Amino acid sequence: MSKLxxxxxxxxxxIRQHLGQSLSNRxxxxxxxxxxxxxAVLLVVFFFxxxxxxxELLEDRLRATGEMLIELHQNGQLNSRQELAAAERMSYALxxxxxxxxxxxxxxxxxLSETGRRGHLHxxxxxxxxxxxxxxxxxxxLLVLAERSEWQEELFEELMEHLGWPLLVAALGLLLMLxxxxxxxxxxxxxxxxxxxxxxxxxxSPLATPAPQEIATLVNNLNQQYASIxxxxxxxxxxxxxxxxxxxTPLAALRIQLELASSSPREQTRHNALGKALLGVDRxxxxxxxxxxxxxxxxLQQQDCQPQPLAPLIWAAWHEVAPDAPASDLQVxxxxxxxxxxxxxxLQLLLRNVFENALRxxxxxxxxxxxxxxxxxxxxxxxxxxxxxxxxxxxxFRPPGQAQSGSGLGLSIVxxxxxxxxxxxxxxxxASGGLCIELIWPAPRLSAGTL
Amino acid sequence: MQLxxxxxxxxxxxxIKEGLIDAGYTVEWLQDGQDAWHVLSSPHQFDAVVLDxxxxxxxxxxxxxxxxxxxxxxxxxxxxxxxxxxERITGLNTGADDYLAKPFxxxxxxxxxxxxxxxxxxxxxHLLSWRDVxxxxxxxxxxxxxxxxxxxxxxxxxxxxxxxHYPHYLSRNxxxxxxxxxxxELESNSLDVHLSHLRKKLGSEAIRNVxxxxxxxxxx
Numbered sequence: 001m002s003k004l005x006x007x008x009x010x011x012x013x014x015i016r017q018h019l020g021q022s023l024s025n026r027x028x029x030x031x032x033x034x035x036x037x038x039x040a041v042l043l044v045v046f047f048f049x050x051x052x053x054x055x056e057l058l059e060d061r062l063r064a065t066g067e068m069l070i071e072l073h074q075n076g077q078l079n080s081r082q083e084l085a086a087a088e089r090m091s092y093a094l095x096x097x098x099x100x101x102x103x104x105x106x107x108x109x110x111x112l113s114e115t116g117r118r119g120h121l122h123x124x125x126x127x128x129x130x131x132x133x134x135x136x137x138x139x140x141x142l143l144v145l146a147e148r149s150e151w152q153e154e155l156f157e158e159l160m161e162h163l164g165w166p167l168l169v170a171a172l173g174l175l176l177m178l179x180x181x182x183x184x185x186x187x188x189x190x191x192x193x194x195x196x197x198x199x200x201x202x203x204x205s206p207l208a209t210p211a212p213q214e215i216a217t218l219v220n221n222l223n224q225q226y227a228s229i230x231x232x233x234x235x236x237x238x239x240x241x242x243x244x245x246x247x248x249t250p251l252a253a254l255r256i257q258l259e260l261a262s263s264s265p266r267e268q269t270r271h272n273a274l275g276k277a278l279l280g281v282d283r284x285x286x287x288x289x290x291x292x293x294x295x296x297x298x299x300l301q302q303q304d305c306q307p308q309p310l311a312p313l314i315w316a317a318w319h320e321v322a323p324d325a326p327a328s329d330l331q332v333x334x335x336x337x338x339x340x341x342x343x344x345x346x347l348q349l350l351l352r353n354v355f356e357n358a359l360r361x362x363x364x365x366x367x368x369x370x371x372x373x374x375x376x377x378x379x380x381x382x383x384x385x386x387x388x389x390x391x392x393x394x395x396x397f398r399p400p401g402q403a404q405s406g407s408g409l410g411l412s413i414v415x416x417x418x419x420x421x422x423x424x425x426x427x428x429x430x431a432s433g434g435l436c437i438e439l440i441w442p443a444p445r446l447s448a449g450t451l
Numbered sequence: 452m453q454l455x456x457x458x459x460x461x462x463x464x465x466x467i468k469e470g471l472i473d474a475g476y477t478v479e480w481l482q483d484g485q486d487a488w489h490v491l492s493s494p495h496q497f498d499a500v501v502l503d504x505x506x507x508x509x510x511x512x513x514x515x516x517x518x519x520x521x522x523x524x525x526x527x528x529x530x531x532x533x534x535x536x537x538e539r540i541t542g543l544n545t546g547a548d549d550y551l552a553k554p555f556x557x558x559x560x561x562x563x564x565x566x567x568x569x570x571x572x573x574x575x576x577h578l579l580s581w582r583d584v585x586x587x588x589x590x591x592x593x594x595x596x597x598x599x600x601x602x603x604x605x606x607x608x609x610x611x612x613x614x615x616h617y618p619h620y621l622s623r624n625x626x627x628x629x630x631x632x633x634x635x636e637l638e639s640n641s642l643d644v645h646l647s648h649l650r651k652k653l654g655s656e657a658i659r660n661v662x663x664x665x666x667x668x669x670x671x
Contacts, residue, residue, distance in 0.1 A: 248532035249460045252554035256466030259557045260473070269469050280462050399507075 023189065027182035032175045039167065047159060054155055058132060058147075059121040065090070066136035066145040074139060078103060091131070095142040102141065110144045188212045192219065204230035239298070239395075243291050246396050246408070250287060254280035290409040293349065294395075297416040305341035305421065310375060313344060314368055317351035322359060329364035336372035340441045342421055350417040353410040354437055360406060361399075362434050374423060374440040378430030389435075392427055452568065452611055453477040453496055453629040457487040457511070458503040458530065463553075467501065470557040471564075475591045475608055477632045484509030491518050496628045497525055498615070499567055501560070504531040504542065512545050519546035526567040528560075565589055572615060579614040581668050584653065586614055595653065605630065606649050613658065613668050622665040 019026050069092055072078045078094070093109035094102040101109060108127060115122055115133045122133045126146065133146035183190075192209045204226045211219035257280055260273035311332055318330050354377050358366050362381025369376045384392065388399045393411040411427075414437070418425040423441045430436035454471055458464035459482045471478045479497075481487045484506035491500065491514070504511035515527060529547040531538060539550050548570075549563050565588045569577060579586045583596045591607060593600040602610065612621060612629055621629075627642055646666065650658055659669050 245532045248553040249463055252532075253460055253463035253466055255554045256463060256470055256557055260466055260469050264469065264473050266473065269473070273466070273469065276462055276465060283462065 024179065024182045024186055027185070028175060028178045031182075032171075032178050035174060036171055039171070043159075043163070043167070046163075047156070050159065051155055055121055058149075059134060062121070062132070062134040062145050062147060063136055066092070066134060066143045067138065069094070069145065070136060070138050070141060070143050073103070073141065073143075089148040091126075091146045091148075093144045095144070097140045097142065099142075110146055112142065112144065115144045115146070189215065204233070235298070239295060242396055246287060246291075247284070250280060250284040254284060287407040287409070290407040290413065294409055294413050294416065297346075297413060297420065300420055305343050307339045307341045308344065309337070309339045310342075310347075310370055313342075313347055314351060314375075317348045318355055320348075321352050321355040325359075325364065330366050330368065332368045332370070334370045336370065338370050338372050338374070340374075340421070340423075346417050346420065350414050350439075353414050357406075357410050358435070367430075373443060374438060376436055376438040378432070378436035379434040380430075380432045381434040383429050383434045389427055389429075393425070452498045452608065452615060453479065453632065454564070455487070455490065455495075455497045455500045456480045457484070457500065457506060457514070458482065459506050460503075467557075467560065471501075471561070474561040474564075475588065475604070475611060476564075477608065477629055479632055483507050484511060484514050488514050488517060491523065491525075492521060495525075496625055498629070499526040499528065499564055499571070501528050501530060501564070502547075504529060504533070504538075512542065515542070515547060516545045524571075526571045528563055528567060530555075562589065568615065579611070581614055581617060582657075582671055584610075584614075586611060600652060602652065603645075603648070605645050606652070609645050609649055610653075613666065617668045618670070620661065620664040620667045626666065 019029065069078065073094060091104070091106040091110060093104040093106065093111075095112060096102055099112060104110075110126060110133060112135075114124060114126065115135055120134070124131055124133060124146075129148050130150055131146040132149050133144060136143045136145065188209070188211065192207065192211065192215070195207060195209045206223040206226060207219055209219075254277060257273045257277040261270050261277055264270045264273060311334060314332055315330075318325075322329065355366065358364075358377065358379040358381070362379030362383075364380065366377060366379050384399055391397050392399075393415045395412045396408040398406060398408040415425050418439055421441070423439045426438040426440060428436045428438065452475070454476045456464060456467055456471070456478055458467060458480070461482070464480050464482060468478045468480045479490075481490065485508040487500075487502070487506070488509055491497070502511050502515065506514070511529065511531075515529070518525075518527075526548045527546065528549045528551060529542045530551050530553060531542065532553045539552075542550055548567055551560060551563060565577065568588070577587065577589060579588065584600075585594045586592075586607075588611065593602055593607065593610060608630055609626070612626065623642065630642065630645070646658060656669055658666055660666050
């Protein structure tokens with residue numbers, strides 16, 4: 001029993017595997033079995049219809065023969081027809097109205113009780129053979145007429161012979177045709193998988209194979225994925241190239257200063273070069289830190305933001321950037337209470353970059369103004385001209401003739417952090433002529449309920 | 452020998468300038484493409500130019516092509532942070548004589564400049580020679596009759612200038628500019644002092660002076 005069970009389980013496993021292997025197999029078997037099922041039902045129906053028709057035919061013939069026999073009996077000619085009945089494998093028994101046997105061609109005549117109701121064909125066993133019988137009643141006599149018959153078996157054999165074998169062959173043909181047709185039908189899928197297999201690993205162009213409706217969404221999604229991966233890779237490559245480029249100059253400077261420090265024939269030059277080399281290390285470190293910060297920010301998506309007042313963040317960032325600056329160098333004016341949802345550490349990074357820029361390229365005092373939509377930070381330096389203002393915040397852009405060192409990334413970092421907060425960064429000239437940096441959060445949408 | 456260095460990065464520019472001074476050159480350093488164009492487009496004394504490509508206000512390639520369009524043949528060595536071959540090809544096709552990618556070794560920069568100057572003078576040997584005087588710009592050594600000759604830095608630069616420009620005369624202005632650059636306010640006779648010191652070491656007939664033309668080494 002358990003052997004049978006494991007056998008069945010194994011078969012089911014094999015079938016599942018066969019079907020799972022290919023869509024074409026599934027299509028072939030599912031449509032094939034459905035078609036064959038319909039065929040089988042039709043065959044059964046056909047069998048019963050045929051049997052019914054055949055039985056009616058048989059009944060009519062027996063009745064006609066029975067009536068003929070009764071007529072012969074009335075004419076007194078019945079005995080002379082006994083041979084005929086025997087030759088046709090027929091057996092009859094003629095009874096009077098009160099049930100007395102009048103005549104029969106059979107040594108064991110059929111009894112009345114054996115032959116069922118009147119007027120209908122009746123199948124029975126008699127003397128070890130199959131018979132069909134009918135009772136005919138006419139002119140005061142009762143005739144039981146039976147014919148030896150294996151007709152049901154014969155009918156089945158006939159049907160099998162003329163319909164069964166051709167059907168079996170047709171079914172096999174059908175399965176083969178289905179297999180071929182499903183392969184043809186799944187051709188677009190095959191073409192698609194062929195194209196995918198042919199692709200170079202770094203090929204991110206959209207798929208060229210036209211996709212049928214059923215897999216169009218799949219192919220579209222795939223193409224969108226390719227496109228977004230392509231954009232990401234391109235951005236990374238550009239960033240890496242820019243970074244490598246921007247690192248070359250500080251490295252070249254560092255290398256030259258170290259060469260001078262180690263081998264200049266002039267004492268003073270050697271001494272100066274060492275100091276400048278240290279400066280170069282600081283500058284390269286700053287650049288690398290800014291690059292890392294920016295590349296991390298590039299990867300960040302949505303921020304975990306908590307509403308909080310900005311003034312404490314502003315002071316904390318300021319003390320980090322200029323721990324020894326006189327208190328008058330930073331003025332914070334809070335015109336309206338404003339506590340936007342911010343990521344505290346990112347906002348501090350933003351503020352540090354703005355403050356460092358202001359101290360490096362501008363002049364204190366810095367004035368921070370908090371309004372109900374955001375904040376502005378302006379310095380009292382020389383500011384920049386319009387052409388520079390338009391390009392500030394571009395990666396690696398540094399104003400021409402800038403003597404102060406810097407990475408050209410500070411405002412890119414500021415811009416990216418503003419973007420992550422959904423805030424707008426605006427650069428303009430401050431009232432005193434310096435640079436003014438504004439961060440503006442979009443006004444919260446007011447629904448009727450909050451008014 | 453007077454070189455013009457155009458490099459906008461303060462630390463790198465300073466380092467190259469000091470390194471080239473150590474190598475025996477007079478160096479003027481500009482940090483801006485527009486300034487460089489201004490200086491180079493008017494008559495100038497520079498024997499060679501070291502030009503960075505990414506410059507504020509006027510791109511290095513722009514300076515280069517405009518300068519070549521003027522017919523200026525001053526040897527120009529281009530410095531750049533972009534190391535891709537097509538960049539180098541563009542630079543050389545625009546008129547650069549040589550190309551050096553950052554970061555580089557100071558010694559290589561000096562060697563390439565020496566080679567540029569040798570080619571501009573159509574010398575076969577890396578040594579400059581006149582009579583029994585030989586000068587090696589790579590090592591800054593001078594020999595007189597196979598004997599090492601001790602010269603001060605200024606005397607060496609003066610001899611290098613006279614050898615490089617032989618047999619042409621160098622005017623007082625040219626000599627002073629190539630020796631001392633733009634910056635220093637020198638005493639009016641300081642060139643004469645160095646010339647007389649050099650004469651003492653090479654022999655009184657070695658340097659000829661013609662009024663109105665300037666100075667050159669005597670005929671061989």
